[in-house]
Amino acid sequence: MNRFLIPAAVVLALAVPSATAGAQSAAEFFKGKTVEIRVGHGAGGGYDLYTRVLARHMAGHLQGKPTMVVKNMPGAGGLKLAGFLAQGAARDGTVFGLFDRGGVIEPLLGNKAAQFDARKFNPVGSIGKQVATCAAWHKAKVLTIDAVLKSPLLVGGTGPSATTTYPAILNAVLGTRFKIISGYKGSQEILGAMEKGEVEGVCLSWPTLKAAKPDWVRDKFLVPLIQISFARHPDLKDVPMLAEVVKDDDSRRMLTFFFAPNEFGRPYFAPPEVPADRVGALRRGFDATMKDTRFLGDAAKAKMEVDPITGEAMAKLIDELYATPKNLTDRVAKALEPFRGKKAKKKKK
Secondary structure (H helix, E strand, O other): OOOOOOOHHHHHHHHOOOOOOOOOOHHHHHOOOEEEEEEOOOOOOHHHHHHHHHHHHHHHHOOOOOEEEEEEOOOHHHHHHHHHHHHOOOOOOOEEEEOOHHHHHHHHHOOOOOOOOHHHOEEEEEOOOOOEEEEEEOOOOOOOHHHHOOOOEEEEOOOOOHHHHHHHHHHHHHOOOEEEEEOOOOHHHHHHHHHHOOOOEEEEEHHHHHHHOHHHHHOOOEEEEEEEOOOOOHHHOOOOEHHHOOOOHHHHHHHHHHHHHHHHOOEEEEOOOOOHHHHHHHHHHHHHHHOOHHHHHHHHHOOOOOOOEEHHHHHHHHHHHHOOOHHHHHHHHHHHHHHOOOOOOEOOO
8 A cells, every 4th residue: 555645635625725715804805995885865964974973983993994985875765875785886895885774675665766685785784763753733633643543633744755654654554544735845844834733743753853843842842643663762651652553463564564674774784795704894893883982972962863783683674574475565555655656635835
């Protein structure tokens, strides 16, 4: 027997480099790089503000300490950016972005502008949750959610936004009697119309209402009727939650499908197929930033609400949303039809 005979398996092992040999770590990859955070909305808005504060601090927590820059890519309510992340962005970890939270379910609602599967994105994390409410003007005759189930309440709307879609979904699923008057130019115009008596209420995020009319909140001119969230907000401890009003399982699943994206109110996504170690580095850098006292200080100065969830939690929730039966998502889509490109009831001139 030739003692110098080497087994074939050993020859192959010596001839072919190991899959891990010479592999570049995430820290080595990001060092000296520029990471772009794309914002699917215009400069100066809330999404832009949150992202610029994030970028200022996250670079120091990301392995390799790359440079971070913010670039805006507005269009189609954030769906332009979602499409770019799905199909055009670099898949190496140097690009991730923020688009409207509701965009993740748009493909399931039949939106032809949403040519992506949100399950294929790599969620990085979300800075804050969105707690919404439908609130009545204090002089309205209808001042409880039970009363709205029996009597109409005029609410102002701006077109395809929370001001119209939220009451439309509640009407379709719960049987509420919100009468939606759309055609207002923005939430501020709706609030002015409430004060004039043109409309009697509005559906919006609670932080938006607090920021826009802190005196109304303080003086109880706004009466929240229902809390649209999955955890009770300390400001709304006496306001019924959505789960307390739902009557059957199909209704619960439809409302969960539509409103669950509020749980990641400021969501950041990396494109599909980014190497797992780099996704992990982005996620851990994001998580560390959320605990950074300097970031939290700047966020407080900017009046940002910080209530983060991890990328892993976002991914799990998106999988659950995509498991919603099609007959239920179709019912949600039908309820939204009047405010998604078709004629809605307009305010009187």
